[in-house]
C-alpha cells in the first residue's frame with residue numbers, strides 16, 4: 432500500500448516504526464488559540480497542518496493520530512476557527528484554521544489572516560508546515576498565498592495531497608505534475624509530495640515516519 436506512490440522515498444522499516452510509536456500513545460487536545468498571547472510556551476518542536484476549508488484536514492489528523500473525534504471532520508466548510516494544539520509523544524501537532532472559505536464575514540477573515548501570519552512568521556519552534564492540497568483541485572490562489580507567506584517567513588513546508596483515492600491514473604498524474612510545477616516556484620517548499628487518503632489509510636504511515644524524522 433505504502434509503495435503505490437513513488438513521490439517520497441519509502442521510509443525504512445525502522446523509520447516507520449518510529450513514526451508509529453510517535454502516534455501510538457495518547458494524542459491529547461491542549462487548547463484552541465485565538466490570539467498570539469494564547470499560544471502555549473514554545474518549549475518543544477511543533478509541526479502544523481494548513482489547508483483550504485474542506486481539504487480533508489480534520490480527517491487527515493484523525494487518521495494520523497488514530498483518534499476519530501480528535502479533529503472534528505465536518506461537512507460545513509470553515510468551521511474550525513482556532514489554532515488547535517495537540518500533543519503527540521513529545522511534540523505539538525497544530526491544526527490551523529481552514530482558509531479560503533467563502534461565506535465568513537470580512538472582519539473575521541482578516542482577523543484569522545492576521546493571526547495566521549503572526550503565527551507562521553513568529554513561532555520559533557515551528558519546524559515544518561504541511562500544506563494540504565486536494566488532489567482533485569490542485570493548488571488554488573489561497574494555497575499560493577500561504578505558500579508565499581511561508582517563503583517570506585522562511586518556514587519550510589511540504590505539500591500533502593489529500594483524497595488521492597478520488598483520482599487515478601492519468602488524472603492523478605496530471606494533478607501531481609501541476610502541483611509540482613507550482614511548488615518549483617517556492618524556495619521554502621520540499622519538492623516531494625506526500626500522497627494520502629484518509630479514507631483508505633494510504634500514506635499515513637509514511638507521513639508519521641516523516642514527522643518522526645523531523646528534528
Ligand SMILES: Nc1nc2c(ncn2[C@@H]2O[C@H](COP(=O)(O)OP(=O)(O)OP(=O)(O)O)[C@@H](O)[C@H]2O)c(=O)[nH]1
Pocket residue numbers: 482483484485486487488489490491503504505506507508509510511528529593594595596597627628629630631
Ligand atoms: N474520498 C475521500 N474523502 C475524504 C478524504 N478525507 C476527507 N474526505 C471528505 O472530505 C470532506 C471534508 O473533510 P474534513 O476532514 O472535514 O475537511 P477539513 O479540511 O477539516 O474541513 P474544515 O473543517 O472545513 O476545515 C468530508 O466529507 C470527508 O469525509 C479522503 O481521503 N478521501
